[in-house]
Amino acid sequence: MSNLTVGLAIIGGLLLAAVVAHGAWTSRRNTPRQASTEESDTLPPGGYDEAFTGTERNEPTFDPLPIGAEGGAHSDADGGNLIDPMLGKLPAPEKKPGLDALIDVIANIALDNHVSGEAAIAAMPPTRRAGSKPFAVEGLNEATRQWETPENGAWYEAFQAGVQLANRTGALNEIEYSEFVMKAQAFADTINGTPDFPEMLDEVARGRELDQFASSHDAQLSFTLRARSAAWSPGYVHQNAARLGFVAGVIPGRMVLSSAEPGLPPLLGLSFDTQAAMAEDPAQSAIREVTLSLDVPQVYRTEQPFVRMREAAQILAEGMDGVITDDNGHMLQPEAMDVIGADLEKLYDTLDARDLSAGSVLARRLFS
Structure with missing residues (x-):
């Protein structure tokens, strides 16, 4: 065998090895990230990837509504602790909603x-x-x-x-x-x-x-969290969100951060593709974006829901290798969130002045 033949064989082998390595790398890159088995003791029946199609959980009465009114997202500046069930003092429980001449x-x-x-x-x-x-x-x-x-x-x-x-x-x-x-x-x-x-x-x-x-004062806000590289499986999303207190809702592909006061609407919603959540093999479902949402008039101002929404987005982005964007795919910088937060405070003041404070019985009825 000539030196040329040997050289060509070596080069061919190297090229084949490179193709195989690239294929393996591509396969790993395109495989959705999976939930860690280290937390298997906390998995619901069937594992995280079946959390959306298994036993139903009771979800506070709250219908998901179109997101993006009033500019898409609003924010406050200082982060809070999402693990803590309350930030600030909650108003006293209200009486059962009744007729009111205001609305x-x-x-x-x-x-x-x-x-x-x-x-x-x-x-x-x-x-x-x-x-x-x-x-x-x-x-x-x-x-x-x-x-x-x-x-x-x-x-x-x-x-x-x-x-x-x-x-x-x-x-x-x-x-x-x-x-x-x-x-x-x-x-x-x-x-x-x-x-x-x-x-x-x-x-x-x-x-x-x-x-x-x-x-003109109805704000339903959202952040979109997009994967930088590898996609996520439903179980991976569920596991990361669950660490912040989110629980699976009744609708597949929806999670909620519940209010500290039973019976009130959830503070935040988290949603992704329903079909991915209902797939026969959820572990192979590729999710490239999830949406964090806040229905402003439905949640008490004292709960600081947008602070918690902003913090949740940041923690999830860091933990899941994602980026935070608006509805149009533009990355949201901290400065933009600060401006949005200031606008939101003005909205709260306007609702308070009209006796329709966010989270109150009347506000929840009017904005429903």
Whole structure:
């Protein structure tokens, strides 16, 4: 065998080895990062990669909504501790949401005689909506002198029916107002009551004004966390987010950071591709981006939700080798987040001045 032949054979072997090595490197690079087995003792049944398709967890009532209103993201400057369930002092627990003239049309219903809770409940309409707006009936409890949803065993000396003036579907319109009148009148007739309805045009106009205010002060914010190189598996995302207190939600591909107060909406949401979460082999599902979201009007200002959102994004980006961007894919620098945080503080002040403080019962009802 000539020296040329030997040389060509060596070169061919080296090229083949290089191709094989490059293929192996590419395969490793394209394989989604997996959850660490070091934390296997804390895995849910089936492991992290099955956390989204296994046993359901109870999630606070909160429907994910379109993200990006009011510029996409807002921020405050100083980071907090995500592991700590509370930052600052939470407001005292509020009473069960009831009718309020600030955001509801209210029709008083006078009675000739007191009415039992059982009779009032039997007279209720089958649905609690007028069009897309919540409808409610409250009674003045004879014993407690408090307005409440009718209950068995109680007696009531007056009632009031109400419909919400606006929500995220828009302002109350004439058709919805008419449906409200029909439902309230039917209830009043059944209990021998006499309703007193406000003027429709005045209330519809009030609804439009409230809707205009709400639409211009409704902030639903998001950060996008994008992988720098290797993609992530659902289990890898779940494991990293779980370290910050996030838990799997009811919807596959969604996690939430729950409020310290039971029954309130979650502080933050984290979501990624639902199909990846529901794949037959989630470990092989490649996720290249996740979204952190905050529904500003739904969360108390004292919880510092944006501070925690910002900190969560930074910790996840460092731990998962990702970058933080806005909805358009532009990297978010700390200076931009500081500006956004200042804007958010102004928004909080505006909501406070209107008696619709973020996280309050009225704010949660209006921005829903």
